[in-house]
Amino acid sequence: xxxxxxxxxxxxxxxxxxxxxxxxxxxxxxxxxxxxxxxxxxxxxxxxxxxxxxxxxxxxxxxxxxxxxxxxxxxxxxxxxxxxxxxxxxxxxxxxxxxxxxxxxxxxxxxxxxxxxxxxxxxxxxxxxxxxxxxxxxxxxxxxxxxxxxxxxxxxxxxxxxxxxxxxxxxxxxxxxxxxxxxxxxxxxxxxxxxxxxxxxxxxxxxxxxxxxxxxxxxxxxxxxxxxxxxxxxxxxxxxxxxxxxxxxxxxxxxxxxxxxxxxxxxxxxxxxxxxxxxxxxxxxxxxxxxxxxxxxxxxxxxxxxxxxxxxxxxxxxxxxxxxxxxxxxxxxxxxxxxxxxxxxxxxxxxxxxxxxxxxxxxxxxxxxxxxxxxxxxxxxxxxxxxxxxxxxxxxxxxxxxxxxxxxxxxxxxxxxxxxxxxxxxxxxxxxxxxxxxxxxxxxxxxxxxxxxxxxxxxxxxxxxxxxxxxxxxxxxxxxxxxxxxxxxxxxxxxxxx
Numbered sequence: 462x463x464x465x466x467x468x469x470x471x472x473x474x475x476x477x478x479x480x481x482x483x484x485x486x487x488x489x490x491x492x493x494x495x496x497x498x499x500x501x502x503x504x505x506x507x508x509x510x511x512x513x514x515x516x517x518x519x520x521x522x523x524x525x526x527x528x529x530x531x532x533x534x535x536x537x538x539x540x541x542x543x544x545x546x547x548x549x550x551x552x553x554x555x556x557x558x559x560x561x562x563x564x565x566x567x568x569x570x571x572x573x574x575x576x577x578x579x580x581x582x583x584x585x586x587x588x589x590x591x592x593x594x595x596x597x598x599x600x601x602x603x604x605x606x607x608x609x610x611x612x613x614x615x616x617x618x619x620x621x622x623x624x625x626x627x628x629x630x631x632x633x634x635x636x637x638x639x640x641x642x643x644x645x646x647x648x649x650x651x652x653x654x655x656x657x658x659x660x661x662x663x664x665x666x667x668x669x670x671x672x673x674x675x676x677x678x679x680x681x682x683x684x685x686x687x688x689x690x691x692x693x694x695x696x697x698x699x700x701x702x703x704x705x706x707x708x709x710x711x712x713x714x715x716x717x718x719x720x721x722x723x724x725x726x727x728x729x730x731x732x733x734x735x736x737x738x739x740x741x742x743x744x745x746x747x748x749x750x751x752x753x754x755x756x757x758x759x760x761x762x763x764x765x766x767x768x769x770x771x772x773x774x775x776x777x778x779x780x781x782x783x784x785x786x787x788x789x790x791x792x793x794x795x796x797x798x799x800x801x802x803x804x805x806x807x808x809x810x811x812x813x814x815x816x817x818x819x820x821x822x823x824x825x826x827x828x829x830x831x832x833x834x835x836x837x838x839x840x841x842x843x844x845x846x847x848x849x850x851x852x853x854x855x856x857x858x859x860x861x862x863x864x865x866x867x868x869x870x871x872x873x874x875x876x877x878x879x880x881x882x883x884x885x886x887x888x889x890x891x892x893x894x895x896x897x898x899x900x901x902x903x904x905x906x907x908x909x910x911x912x913x914x915x916x917x918x919x920x921x922x923x924x925x926x927x928x929x930x931x932x933x934x935x936x937x938x939x940x941x942x943x944x945x946x947x948x949x950x951x952x953x954x955x956x957x958x959x
Contacts, residue, residue: 494531548684646730
C-alpha cells in the first residue's frame with residue numbers, strides 16, 4: 462500500500478487525497494546530478510512515484526551528453542580532487558628528502574596511469590549513483606528531457622524516439638557548464654571538462670581566470686611539473702574571498718612556481734608550429750601546449766523549453782525560484798547550479814533535501830545559506846566559513862575584532878619548505894560571536910568542516926578560547942589565538958575588493 466503523500470500546493474501543505482488528478486509520476490526530475498539524485502531518492506523514500514532523466518554518460522559534457530552523477534562526480538570536484546592528490550606528491554617527494562628518504566634526482570610521473578585510474582573511479586561512481594536511484598525505486602530514463610507543459614515532460618531517447626509523461630511536480634536540476642570568453646582563436650582553448658581528460662600532460666599551460674577552478678588547475682599542472690601562467694583581471698585571484706587570504710594564496714602560487722599575471726586579459730590565441738601563442742592586453746606573448754578558459758559557468762537552461770511554458774529566467778539564463786526552490790509556475794521547481802544561487806555540490810544536496818521534505822515529507826523546509834563552508838583545493842588549500850573581513854565590515858552594526866595567526870607548519874621546519882600557514886577569525890566585539898573563519902595551509906578543508914559546526918551553533922570567541930587544543934596540530938591554533946590583530950571601528954568604510 463502506498464504511503465499517504467502530503468504535497469506542497471500553492472505554498473500550503475495539502476491534505477492526502479485532495480488532488481485526485483492522475484499523473485504518471487508524482488515527481489519527474491530533469492538532470493541526475495547531485496541535486497537531482499538527492500531530491501529523487503528522498504522524494505521516493507517519502508512514498509512518491511519518481512522518474513528522472515539524464516543524458517548519456519561522457520566525461521566531457523555537451524548539449525547531448527552528460528551522465529548520472531553530474532558535474533561533480535564526472536567532470537568536477539571528484540576527478541579534480543584526484544588530480545590534486547596526484548599533483549601534491551610532487552611537493553611531498555621534494556619534502557621527503559630532508560626526512561631521510563633517499564630519492565633519485567629524477568622521479569618520473571606517468572600522467573596516463575593517473576588518468577586511467579581517475580576514469581575508472583568516475584565510472585565506478587556513475588554506477589553507484591545509478592544503483593542509488595534504482596534501490597530507491599526511482600525510474601531512470603536515458604535521454605534529453607524538456608518541459609512541454611506545467612505538468613508534462615518529454616524525453617528524447619538515444620534512438621530519437623520521444624516519450625511523454627505527466628507529473629504532478631517537475632524538478633529542474635540540469636546544473637551548469639563552462640563558458641568561453643569571445644576572443645579570437647577561442648576554439649583553440651579548452652575548459653575544465655577537457656582539462657580533466659587530456660591525452661597528454663602539458664609542459665606549458667596558460668590558465669585564464671581568477672576563480673577557484675583556475676587556481677586549482679594552475680596548482681595541479683605546476684605540481685606535475687608544467688610551466689604555468691595564470692592570467693586574471695583583478696589585483697589578486699579568488700575575488701569574493703577574504704582579501705588577506707587571497708594574498709596568501711597568490712604568494713603560495715608564486716612560491717610554488719606559478720607565474721601570475723594580475724590585471725591582465727587575453728586578446729588573441731594563435732596556432733603556431735610550437736603550440737598556441739597566447740597574446741595578452743599588455744602585449745605579452747606566452748607559448749603554451751594548452752590554454753584553459755576558467756572564466757565562469759552558465760546555467761543549463763537553453764534546451765529545456767522553459768520560455769514556452771512560462772518559467773521565468775534571470776539575465777544569465779538561471780531559473781528564478783523562491784525560498785522553497787519553486788518557480789513562478791507552481792508545479793515546477795529547480796535546485797542546484799541551474800538556479801545560480803550558491804553553486805556548490807553540498808548546497809545542491811541541501812536544496813534537494815529541503816525540496817523533498819517540503820513537497821513530499823509534510824515539512825516546510827527551506828535551505829539555509831548561512832555558515833556554508835567551502836574550499837579552494839589549491840596546493841596548499843584555502844578553506845573558509847562565514848563572513849570575510851570585508852563582508853563583516855560591511856554588515857557590522859558594531860566594532861569588529863580580527864584575530865590572525867601566521868606560522869611555519871611543523872612539517873616545514875624539517876623539510877625546509879618556505880610556506881607559512883595562515884588562520885583568521887572575525888569576531889563581533891559586542892557579542893563576542895565568531896562571524897567568520899578562514900585558513901590557508903595543509904588540511905585546511907578538513908579543519909574548517911569542524912569549525913563550520915561551531916559557527917552554525919553560534920560559538921563565541923570565549924568558547925573557542927576555552928576549548929582544549931590537540932597538540933601538536935595546526936588546528937589547535939584556532940583555539941589559541943588570544944591577541945587581537947586589529948580592531949575595526951563600526952564607522953570604518955569597507956575596503957574595496959582588490
